[in-house]
Amino acid sequence: MPILAIDQGTTSSRAILFDADLKVLATAQQEFPQHFPSSGWVEHDAGDLWQTTLATCREVLEQGSAEAIGITNQRETLVIWDRETGEPIHRAIVWQDRRTADLCEDLRAGGHEAEVTERTGLLLDPYFSATKAKWLLDRVPGARDKAEAGKLALGTVDCFLIWRLTEGRVHATDATNAARTMLYNIGTGAWDEELCRLFEVPMALLPEVRDCNAEFGETRLFGAPIPILGVAGDQQAATIGQACFRPGMMKSTYGTGCFALMNTGETRVASENRLLTTIAYRLDGQVTYALEGSIFIAGAVVQWLRDGLGIIERADQTQALAEKADPEQRVIIVPAFTGLGAPYWRPEARGAVFGLTRNSGPAEFARAALESVAFQTRDLAEAMRGDWAASGVEAEVGVLRVDGGMSASDYTMQALADILGAPVDRPPVLETTALGAAWLAGHKAGLLPGVEGFAARWALERRFEPEMNNAAREARYDAWRRAVAAAIAAG
Ligand SMILES: Nc1ncnc2c1ncn2[C@@H]1O[C@H](COP(=O)(O)OP(=O)(O)O)[C@@H](O)[C@H]1O
C-alpha cells in the first residue's frame, strides 16, 4: 500500500505518493503567495499552507489510497493559533524574516548568546522561531493574555498541519523541528524553562515533542483514517533520504538556498566555526546529532541571472553560457543578496562582483554565479572539517551527497567537486526530502526496512570527481576568501 509524503516548503506545497518500493506513483505541487509587509519581513498565510497541502494531498490520493503519512516542512517558520477555533492569530513569520534582528542584537549585547548556544546548538539570529514567538505575543493585541491562559497553541509548520489534519486532536511536533525553535534543549531533549523565560514564551503554548518515527494521530479528511507516522524538518528529512546515517556522512541540498548537514552520531559537536549543532533525527528515542551550515543564496543566484539581469530565460541555460566563459578571466560574484549565512552570519553584508574587465559579459557572469555555489559550500566544508577534527570523533568523511533542483546542473556539480577537492555523488531521485519523510512513515507502519536496509537501496546516478589540480584549487579559493572579506568590508 502506498505512502503519502507531504513536503510543505517555502515557496510551494508538494504531495508525493510512493509505492512500497519507494517509487513515485504521483506528484502534485502548488505555489502560494509570499507576503513582504516591510523591508526584510517575510510572511505566509497559514491558511494558504493548509489549503495547498490539502489540495495536493487530495490530487495524489486520486491515484491510490495511502496507508501512512509522512510530513516534512520548511523549518523555523512559526504559527500561533487559537486552540478553540484553530484560527491563526497572525500570518506565519517565515524563517527568512529579519524583523527580530534588533532583539537578537540586544540579547547578544546582554551576554546571552553563549547560554543559548550551549542549550540549543543555535546562534542568536532572527532565523529561529523563539524571537518570532515573542514578537507575535508582544504585538498581536490580547495574544499574551490568551497565551498565559492556555488558550493559544504554537508550532512550526509540521505541528500546525498535524493539528489541522487531526482536526485539533493532536498538538505535537518532532525533535528535529523542536530543535529549530531555540526553546528546546538538545542536550536534555526537553523544552527549556530558562529559554522560555528569556524569550518570554509561556510553556502552555508548546506542543509535545515526539520521535521522527512516532504516532502523530490519524487524519479522517481523505475517507478512511490514515495514520501520520513520520515527521522531520525538510533538511533533516533530506539527510535521512540521502541515507547519511553514519558519522561523517554529509549531504547538501541545493534549492533556493543550500543547507549542508553532517551526521555526527551520538556526539553533540559544538562548533568553533559558527555552524549550527542540531538534531539530525530521533528514532525510537535515540538522538543522532548533526552539524549544519545554511547558505541563503544558491539557486537564487540563477534566478537573479534570469530575473535581475535577464541574461537567461531558463535556469538550465546557465551551463551552456558558463562553458563559453573566457578561461583567462576570473570574475567572482559574492551573492550576499540577503546578507551572508554560515559561517559568516553577516546580515548586513550585500552582494558584490569582482574582477571585471571590458571583456566580461553574460558568460563570465553565468560561470561566476554557478561557481559561487561551489565556493560557499567549500566555506561550509572547511568549517565542518575544523569542528570535526577538534571533536576527535572517528569519521568516514570524504564524499558529498547532493540533491535539490540545482544539483541537476552538471556544470555546478563539477565545479563543486573541483573546489572541494572531493567527490560529489548525485542520486537518481532528487526528491530526497519527501523520500526521507516517506521512509520514516513507511518504516513505522512496518512497510519498509530499517536504517540498514534503507541505506542499502541508496543509488548513485553520477559521481563527479575533482579534475582541478591542487595549486589551482587553492588559488581560486583564496581569491574567493578575499572577495568575501572585501564584500563584508564594503558593508
Ligand atoms: N539546471 C539548472 N541549473 C542551475 N540552476 C538550476 C537548474 N535547475 C534548477 N536550478 C535552480 O534550483 C532552484 C530550484 O530548486 P528547488 O529544489 O525546486 O528549490 P526550492 O525547493 O527551494 O524551491 C532554483 O533556484 C533554480 O534557479
Ligand SMILES: O=P(O)(O)OC[C@H](O)CO
Ligand atoms: O523550504 P525550503 O526547501 O526552502 O527549506 C527551508 C529550510 O528548512 C529553512 O531552514
